[in-house]
Amino acid sequence: xxxxxxxxxxxxxxxxxxxxxxxxxxxxxxxxxxxxxxxxxxxxxxxxxxxxxxxxxxxxxxxxxxxxxxxxxxxxxxxxxxxxxxxxxxxxxxxxxxxxxxxxxxxxxxxxxxxxxxxxxxxxxxxxxxxxxxxxxxxxxxxxxxxxxxxxxxxxxxxxxxxxxxxxxxxxxxxxxxxxxxxxxxxxxxxxxxxxxxxxxxxxxxxxxxxxxxxxxxxxxxxxxxxxxxxxxxxxxxxxxxxxxxxxxxxxxxxxxxxxxxxxxxxxxxxxxxxxxxxxxxxxxxxxxxxxxxxxxxxxxxxxxxxxxxxxxxxxxxxxxxxxxxxxxxxxxxxxxxxxxxxxxxxxxxxxxxxxxxxxxxxxxxxxxxxxxxxxxxxxxxxxxxxxxxxxxxxxxxxxxxxxxxxxxxxxxxxxxxxxxxxxxxxxxxxxxxxxxxxxxxxxxxxxxxxxxxxxxxxxxxxxxxxxxxxxxxxxxxxxxxxxxxxxxxxxxxxxxxxxxxxxxxxxxxxxxxxxxxxxxxxxxxxxxxxxxxxxxxxxxxxxxxxxxxxxxxxxxxxxxxxxxxxxxxxxxxxxxxxxxxxxxxxxxxxxxxxxxxxxxxx
Numbered sequence: 001x002x003x004x005x006x007x008x009x010x011x012x013x014x015x016x017x018x019x020x021x022x023x024x025x026x027x028x029x030x031x032x033x034x035x036x037x038x039x040x041x042x043x044x045x046x047x048x049x050x051x052x053x054x055x056x057x058x059x060x061x062x063x064x065x066x067x068x069x070x071x072x073x074x075x076x077x078x079x080x081x082x083x084x085x086x087x088x089x090x091x092x093x094x095x096x097x098x099x100x101x102x103x104x105x106x107x108x109x110x111x112x113x114x115x116x117x118x119x120x121x122x123x124x125x126x127x128x129x130x131x132x133x134x135x136x137x138x139x140x141x142x143x144x145x146x147x148x149x150x151x152x153x154x155x156x157x158x159x160x161x162x163x164x165x166x167x168x169x170x171x172x173x174x175x176x177x178x179x180x181x182x183x184x185x186x187x188x189x190x191x192x193x194x195x196x197x198x199x200x201x202x203x204x205x206x207x208x209x210x211x212x213x214x215x216x217x218x219x220x221x222x223x224x225x226x227x228x229x230x231x232x233x234x235x236x237x238x239x240x241x242x243x244x245x246x247x248x249x250x251x252x253x254x255x256x257x258x259x260x261x262x263x264x265x266x267x268x269x270x271x272x273x274x275x276x277x278x279x280x281x282x283x284x285x286x287x288x289x290x291x292x293x294x295x296x297x298x299x300x301x302x303x304x305x306x307x308x309x310x311x312x313x314x315x316x317x318x319x320x321x322x323x324x325x326x327x328x329x330x331x332x333x334x335x336x337x338x339x340x341x342x343x344x345x346x347x348x349x350x351x352x353x354x355x356x357x358x359x360x361x362x363x364x365x366x367x368x369x370x371x372x373x374x375x376x377x378x379x380x381x382x383x384x385x386x387x388x389x390x391x392x393x394x395x396x397x398x399x400x401x402x403x404x405x406x407x408x409x410x411x412x413x414x415x416x417x418x419x420x421x422x423x424x425x426x427x428x429x430x431x432x433x434x435x436x437x438x439x440x441x442x443x444x445x446x447x448x449x450x451x452x453x454x455x456x457x458x459x460x461x462x463x464x465x466x467x468x469x470x471x472x473x474x475x476x477x478x479x480x481x482x483x484x485x486x487x488x489x490x491x492x493x494x495x496x497x498x499x500x501x502x503x504x505x506x507x508x509x510x511x512x513x514x515x516x517x518x519x520x521x522x523x524x525x526x527x528x529x530x531x532x533x534x535x536x537x538x539x540x541x542x543x544x545x546x547x548x549x550x551x552x553x554x555x556x557x558x559x560x561x562x563x564x565x566x567x568x569x570x571x572x573x574x575x576x577x578x579x580x581x582x583x584x585x586x587x588x589x590x591x592x593x594x595x596x597x598x599x600x601x602x603x
Contacts, residue, residue, distance in 0.1 A: 035082035036121035037114075073110070073127065073518075080118065089113035090127065140216040146176045146186065151207075152410070153227035155240045157254040158200050165192055165228070167438075172207075174224070178215070186210060188224070195228045202239065203228040236316050236323035238299065241338050246408050246421060248292070249301040249328055249338055257296040257318060264317040265289055265299075270310055284409065284416065284459065299326075300409070306330040413437055414463045419454030426450055432489070437464035439493040440471050448486050452477055469498050470509075470537040473530075487529045494524035498540050509535035 078088045090110040098106055110127040112120060151172075156165050173185040187210040195203045207224040209217060229240035233254040241251045257263065265277045267290075280287040286295030291312075292302050299316065306312050309331055316323045329337040409416040415435055417425070425433050432443040442464060454460055454477065461476040471492070475482045490506075497519075506517055506528050517528030530536065 034117060034119040035080040035084065036119045037078045037088070037112075037124055038081050038121050039079040040124065041077040041079075076127070081121070086115070088115075092129075140211075140214055141178065142216050143176045143184070143218055144179045146209075146218060146221055147174055149174055149224055150245075151224060151226040152244075153229050153240060153242045154205065155229050155231060155252055155254075156197065157233040158197065158230055159233070160197055162192070162197060165195065165197070166190075174207075174209070184212065184215070190226070192228065195230065197230055200230050200232045200237065200239065203230065235321055236318065238314075238316070238324050238326040241326050243336055243338060244408060246424075247303050247336065248407070249303060249326070249336070250410075251299040251326060252411075253297060255297075260286060260294065260296040262318060263287075263294060263296075265294060266315050266317060266322075267291065268313040269307060274313075274315075298409075300407075301326075301328065303328070303330045303336055413465050414461060416459055416461045418456060419458045419460070420456040422449060422454055422460055423456075435462045435464065438466045440464050440466055441491040442473060443489040443491075444475075445486050445488065448488075467535075469539065470535060472535040473533045475533050481533070483533055485531050485533065487531060489527055489529055491525050491527040492538070494519075494526065497526055498538060505540075506530070506536050506538050508532065509537060 073090055075087045075089050077085060079085050089112075091113055092110050093108055098108075108129040110129075112124070114120065154165060154168055156168070169188075169190045172188040172190075174188060176184045176186050178184065188207045189210060191206045191208055195205065205226050205228050207226070209223060211217065227242065229242075231237040231240050231254055235255050236257075237253045237255070238251045240253070241249055244250050261280070266274045267277055268274045277289045277291075280289050282288075283293050284295075286293050286298075291305050291314075292300045294300070294316070299314070301314065306328065307330075310329065312328050312330070314326045314328075327339045331337075407416075407418045408421045415437075426446050426449060430446055432445055433449055435442045435444065442462070444462075449460070452460065458478055459476075461474070463472075463474040463476075465472045473490075475485075508530075517526050519526045526538075
């Protein structure tokens, strides 16, 4: 019996010592077996090549250092070969070590700070920031090109507060390209000084470009202009009509009509008598008639359905009152002429002022081969005269006559497009399609929109509503609400950001995803990524007080550091070794006592 107990004791000692044989050495894995970085994510997007951020938050490095606003990422998310995912810190060159004596560009490259026991993978992409060193007195560098743009008109009710007009023009930017093929975003500030909000009519606003230090506009660049229509809010006012990129004529007004089925649409061709168009069919919350659609606050004319080379007149009657007249001419070569007159067609209010066309072609990039070192000076805005049906300016050429199914309806909160229009948008935007409302921009991936497979007459509705420090995003395919999205970039103006110190976060109202976002100080715009529709809130996550001792960078990772794992293993090993020692001493003492006892026993 004693031999069995002794054998069991020895077996127990062997089993306790066996697992320690692998823990007796160093805890760091061999270099060949160390988990390696296999993917890197920045701002919610995967890097798959050398990444160079756009020219700095302040393209001039001196400005960035002087204002202490050089914004560089401090960490990225990495996937490792062992299946784990964690934050990895970044170390950038110290500002004191940068050479500011030579004008030109300086390229900053970040260094990865990996936790102990981890390694860089093969072909790991670099994170680089391209900044511009500008010497005082040197001529600014002319931009190679600025993307042209045709902005839709600003519609505002007579007697409105000027602040409402300013608020409607937030977060507008034009892309520009430097001679080094870098992309800069030029903020636009609109000059509304010529607009008289007390008098209905059409005015011109001029865009003033905000240029970063060290750069100038190309020679011959003409600042964009936009129409401002001050509308009479006491009844239907069609004087804000404009030509959309889809070659439809859109009129919107501020007079509230809750029973649009009682609106009477009247049409006259040339000098013919007025004709009441009485055949209506329900269409997208409004009614469709022979030449277009109407609802309680807008009228849209499909130019492709109009008679060619003839003056077409439209007016609306509601509650015994008749609106002013909208006149349009559609040419066989695709030109469209739009004009508004008063309540008749006799031309009695004609003036001798020039009568330019209203056109809305698709934006195209414009290059300027002979840049000037001096920036262009924006001309003063002038009032745009009202046109009469007698004016017959040269029509604008358009490349194609769209089908009536190519429809895009835009309000302050909602954009509705047909499947045919979405196909055109995807052809022009292979990466993302931008939807913007009140300064909030949502970039939906083109692959996601293409995967919806919309029929030509099926509709896609994107609704963006701003609410204090938050917003809501709703997307409907027909009448079906969509909830899940791929990684979708959202940009918001600085006015929406809450005050406070700490990490700025965006959280879904349902308690789902929480994401941090990057802030561009020069453009006053914050951006982040979401993966679902719904309501979102922006808030500041105040950091908890840090301990007195310095926190190592490895502590940023959610996994336990290798040094902590080594300490825990060493403590366990010490306890087991003490236990083994005690058991060994006990077994040895029992053996000695047994030998002594056997010698004293008489034989």
